[in-house]
Amino acid sequence: MAESAFDIVSKFDMQEMNNAITQAEREIETRFDFKGSKSSLKLEKEELIVASDDEYKLTSVLDILQSKMIKRGLAIKNMEYGKIEPASAGTVRQRIKLKQGIEQDVAKKINVLIRDSKLKVKSQIQGDQIRVTGKSKDDLQAVMQMLRGADLQIDLQFTNFR
Template sequence: MASESSMDIVSKMDMQELKNAIDQAEREITSRFDFKNTKTSFELEKDSLTIISDDEYKLGAVIDILQSKMIKRGVPFKNLDFGKVESASLNTVRQKMGLKSGIESDNSKKINTLIRDSKLKVKSQIQGDQIRVTSKSRDDLQAVMKLLREADLSIELQFTNFK
């Protein structure tokens, strides 16, 4: 058995699962009576998602539908960065959402501070857009996982390469 155990803390969005959630939401919208004859659509780009609908009320309902489909498919809803609602052509409104992937430097520093303040016997280091945590005890790594799950962070975290 290795003398040091380690894990990586990452924040990523599975684009295929997001596409599946959007497809399911589109199917539900086309079958619902309250969305009959509306101009509701999704536009998925590499790093953003735009939702277009008739008015702000329907836009909110579409976002709720999308959120439920994302949760069912295990796609982190916290990793959507909501923009403001804008007026669009043909009397519609649109909202653009950025797709967060990776841990930004301010969140990395916050996570490192949380780990350091926990007084657990672990070492953490920032490696680009992920954080590597090492320890002699796997129990300490699991305690770090529990600590970060309970922390109020602006992104959803995943724990990979647990060795």
């Protein structure tokens, strides 16, 4: 019987993120409580820069963005928030790092979870992803279900199922 396998990855769909930012900017432009506000969202490579008049409006901008992200199926878990810092003209800004890939310590934690599940599967770390192999597809699906229920600090996707 042939071995089956799948990869565990953590990716951020940048095109969907661009769409979510565009939708959030449109909502900010039309909302009454943001009239005359200097609120903005800017995506630079793997980092999002959010700026606004004060901390209250900044949190409102983030709430709008997060709601748009959820509607588009993007994981909020993969965002690492920096501290709120003062910017020019009396505004405040916050940098948000968009995490891609699985870090080594998280990958080791996932490997331990898989090993402790007592399922007949093998897992190995391959760069920023994890390959899980096993003879039974049911065992592989049980691993997926277990990882979905696990409380990890990143969002996981399962790809390359064969």
